[in-house]
Amino acid sequence: MDFSFSSDQQLLKNSARAFLDEHCKPATVRLLWDDPRGESESMWKEMAQLGWLGLSLPESYGGSGLGMVETSILLEELGRAAYPGPYFPTVLAAAAVEAAGNDTQKKRWLSAIATGEARATVALLDNDLDWEPASVTTRAEKSSKGWALSGTKRFVPWAHVANVLLIPARAPEGVSLFLVDPSAAGLKLSPVQGMDLATRWVHLEMDKVPVASDAVLGAPGQAASLLGDLLRRGAVGAAAEMLGAARRCLDMAVGYAKVREQFGQPIGSFQAIRHKCSEMLLEVENSHSAVYYAAWALDAKAEDAELAASVAKAYVADAARKVCGEAIQVHGGIGFTWEYDLHIYFKRAKALESMYGDVDYHREQIVRRAAR
Amino acid sequence: MDLNYSPEDREYRATTRRWLEANVPKQDLKTLDERKAWHRRLYEAGYVGMLWPKEYGGWSATPMQQAIVQDEMARVSAPPAINGLGIGFIGPTIIVHGTEAQKKRYLKKMLTAEEIWCQLYSEPNAGSDLASLKTRAEDQGDHFVVNGQKIWTSSGPIADWGILLARTDPKVAKHRGISCVLLNMRQPGVEVRPLKQITGSSLFSEVFMTNARAEKSDLIGNTNEGWAIAQTTLGFERGGNALGRVTRYVTAFNQLVKATKELKRGGRPLIEDPAVRARMGRIYADLEVQRYAALRVLSALQKGDTPGAASSITKLSYTEFEKRYYELALEILGPFGQLMVAREEFEEVDTSSGEPGTFATAFLWSRAGTIYSGSSEIQKNIIGERVLGLPKEVRADRLKA
Numbered sequence: 001m002d003f004s005f006s007s008d009q010q011l012l013k014n015s016a017r018a019f020l021d022e023h024c025k026p027a028t029v030r031l032l033w034d035d036p037r038g039e040s041e042s043m044w045k046e047m048a049q050l051g052w053l054g055l056s057l058p059e060s061y062g063g064s065g066l067g068m069v070e071t072s073i074l075l076e077e078l079g080r081a082a083y084p085g086p087y088f089p090t091v092l093a094a095a096a097v098e099a100a101g102n103d104t105q106k107k108r109w110l111s112a113i114a115t116g117e118a119r120a121t122v123a124l125l126d127n128d129l130d131w132e133p134a135s136v137t138t139r140a141e142k143s144s145k146g147w148a149l150s151g152t153k154r155f156v157p158w159a160h161v162a163n164v165l166l167i168p169a170r171a172p173e174g175v176s177l178f179l180v181d182p183s184a185a186g187l188k189l190s191p192v193q194g195m196d197l198a199t200r201w202v203h204l205e206m207d208k209v210p211v212a213s214d215a216v217l218g219a220p221g222q223a224a225s226l227l228g229d230l231l232r233r234g235a236v237g238a239a240a241e242m243l244g245a246a247r248r249c250l251d252m253a254v255g256y257a258k259v260r261e262q263f264g265q266p267i268g269s270f271q272a273i274r275h276k277c278s279e280m281l282l283e284v285e286n287s288h289s290a291v292y293y294a295a296w297a298l299d300a301k302a303e304d305a306e307l308a309a310s311v312a313k314a315y316v317a318d319a320a321r322k323v324c325g326e327a328i329q330v331h332g333g334i335g336f337t338w339e340y341d342l343h344i345y346f347k348r349a350k351a352l353e354s355m356y357g358d359v360d361y362h363r364e365q366i367v368r369r370a371a372r
Numbered sequence: 373m374d375l376n377y378s379p380e381d382r383e384y385r386a387t388t389r390r391w392l393e394a395n396v397p398k399q400d401l402k403t404l405d406e407r408k409a410w411h412r413r414l415y416e417a418g419y420v421g422m423l424w425p426k427e428y429g430g431w432s433a434t435p436m437q438q439a440i441v442q443d444e445m446a447r448v449s450a451p452p453a454i455n456g457l458g459i460g461f462i463g464p465t466i467i468v469h470g471t472e473a474q475k476k477r478y479l480k481k482m483l484t485a486e487e488i489w490c491q492l493y494s495e496p497n498a499g500s501d502l503a504s505l506k507t508r509a510e511d512q513g514d515h516f517v518v519n520g521q522k523i524w525t526s527s528g529p530i531a532d533w534g535i536l537l538a539r540t541d542p543k544v545a546k547h548r549g550i551s552c553v554l555l556n557m558r559q560p561g562v563e564v565r566p567l568k569q570i571t572g573s574s575l576f577s578e579v580f581m582t583n584a585r586a587e588k589s590d591l592i593g594n595t596n597e598g599w600a601i602a603q604t605t606l607g608f609e610r611g612g613n614a615l616g617r618v619t620r621y622v623t624a625f626n627q628l629v630k631a632t633k634e635l636k637r638g639g640r641p642l643i644e645d646p647a648v649r650a651r652m653g654r655i656y657a658d659l660e661v662q663r664y665a666a667l668r669v670l671s672a673l674q675k676g677d678t679p680g681a682a683s684s685i686t687k688l689s690y691t692e693f694e695k696r697y698y699e700l701a702l703e704i705l706g707p708f709g710q711l712m713v714a715r716e717e718f719e720e721v722d723t724s725s726g727e728p729g730t731f732a733t734a735f736l737w738s739r740a741g742t743i744y745s746g747s748s749e750i751q752k753n754i755i756g757e758r759v760l761g762l763p764k765e766v767r768a769d770r771l772k773a
Contacts (some may be wrong), residue, residue, distance in 0.1 A: 296373050
């Protein structure tokens with residue numbers, strides 16, 4: 001029983017922190033707000049060189065063969081930096097290709113992802129925003145050359161920079177997962193902007209988008225459990241990122257409480273502020289336990305891995321909302337200004353809260369597993 | 373990171389489970405003698421004093437083994453060992469700070485529960501501000517004469533000995549004039565009055581000391597060093613009950629689920645009500661996180677890390693959770709949640725207080741957790757100052773000192 005990071009894992013965390021402190025400063029994030037792509041090409045290349053993109057891919061495709069624990073370590077640091085870019089959607093899509101793809105599909109995409117040549121994303125939400133994987137309404141009809149996809153996908157992260165889109169659709173055989181070329185005919189991409197200007201979503205309209213017959217991941221009609229796995233992996237990843245954002249907000253609040261003086265004393269000496277900060281730390285530490293337990297459980301294929309993923313997402317979403325919000329409260333007026341950096345992390349946590357299953361969705365999953 | 377139990381720990385758990393299945397008493401233990409006899413069997417099996425060094429009668433076991441034993445005991449609702457304060461806090465204090473003669477005289481009988489111990493720390497006017505205590509111990513050469521009053525004393529009526537904090541120098545700053553001494557509870561100058569709690573039972577008491585006698589040879593450490601000794605005591609025995617606690621929560625959750633299948637709203641079982649499901653999902657996430665956090669604490673203890681002030685986070689987390697947990701349980705159960713005596717429909721809930729009862733008992737007990745052993749407010753002060761490094765507050769007593 002060892003809940004602490006190995007020395008390699010700690011090294012990964014330290015090098016990620018050092019890299020992001022230098023290359024993903026708040027000023028960098030702000031610059032990218034106005035960028036049409038929203039990400040930095042040079043940062044992406046360096047992330048590939050650091051081995052981050054192939055972190056959890058097999059060594060035969062240029063990866064490092066590591067797991068969700070290491071991915072979560074990176075995602076926590078990326079969340080702490082409010083990193084803008086398609087890192088996680090790409091990693092998630094790669095995990096799907098690795099899990100269900102055939103050799104040709106793996107050769108085509110995994111090495112390209114590990115080297116940074118390709119970006120990818122997964123479109124998990126249809127028109128009615130139902131996170132239940134079986135609820136897919138996008139249709140896949142048989143055509144002469146393969147398939148034709150029609151329907152709507154919403155809030156697809158970073159689809160505008162992706163080289164391949166993973167799109168679940170309902171085929172006659174059942175729910176299937178398709179590899180779709182973003183430039184295919186009949187596919188319309190429109191950007192969607194939320195309150196976090198560093199999170200980019202895309203609205204997809206598909207009207208008989210042609211997909212080749214060999215572009216199905218796994219057997220047609222068999223994608224439901226794969227989509228469930230992806231959703232849980234996404235949930236744990238999002239929880240890790242929210243944890244990073246929350247820790248950043250806590251650090252900023254504590255730092256500020258030590259130096260900001262009112263009534264002739266640092267405000268951190270007042271119990272009203274100190275107790276708030278202590279409660280925030282409690283939530284952050286519990287979130288750490290939740291994220292890494294769930295990440296480990298996925299890697300170890302533990303009996304309670306599915307439960308733990310939902311617990312992590314549901315718990316950390318609440319915790320991050322509270323911690324990031326209270327950080328603004330501790331700061332007072334300055335925390336509400338555009339020029340102060342706090343809202344960058346506050347909004348990142350908020351953007352992730354509703355992704356990969358919102359709190360209500362995961363609570364329901366928890367009850368289904370626990371209340372038998 | 374590897375959260376699998378080691379093969380040794382799994383084997384240890386299996387052995388413990390077998391022992392408990394063969395030995396846990398079938399009937400409730402009613403008298404103190406019956407509880408002492410059970411304690412003795414637990415001790416002889418190696419399940420009491422687990423972390424104590426072998427030379428003092430302990431078993432030099434690992435924190436994980438201790439947690440596994442507590443977990444397995446919770447799983448079968450085995451009656452707990454007694455003398456918990458003695459074995460958890462007072463004994464280790466004597467081991468660290470006591471003389472050889474004190475160790476010889478007191479430790480073994482504490483472990484075997486031949487002598488029951490209590491802690492004489494809190495006073496009516498010295499709760500969170502413990503250092504302001506007023507009980508006096510006057511130096512009479514070979515002994516102290518003790519006068520004063522203590523309160524919230526667990527096991528008071530059955531205690532043979534107490535560890536006492538008393539003022540030996542009223543002229544210096546408050547925490548510099550306190551001594552720590554062992555007090556014989558079986559003497560005319562010590563009167564114990566049971567204190568009835570909101571649960572209706574009397575597990576606490578008040579202790580009145582009138583010209584009571586404490587031997588100089590029973591002084592722990594030097595005169596006026598009692599405050600520092602009391603501080604070190606607080607670091608012992610964290611995490612031993614970490615897994616057992618969570619197992620009790622799960623047992624209670626399963627009972628709650630059972631109830632929500634039988635109780636109805638609008639003709640349908642409560643468990644099908646989305647509002648109930650959402651709240652149960654939320655509390656179960658919370659419960660699971662307590663389990664993950666417990667594993668994290670145990671993992672650190674296994675490595676020999678001392679959690680120090682960080683253990684305040686653990687205490688704050690689970691005691692506040694217990695309040696939320698049993699509040700929700702009672703809301704779901706409606707008037708059933710009010711019952712203080714178990715009925716057929718509802719089994720007993722193991723409140724871990726040593727007091728058998730129902731969800732209502734557990735609900736009432738949950739109000740104590742955030743007060744004893746340093747209230748939530750004190751824990752937040754400790755976390756803020758010692759973990760986060762926030763500046764100390766300006767306090768009237770510090771200004772005077």
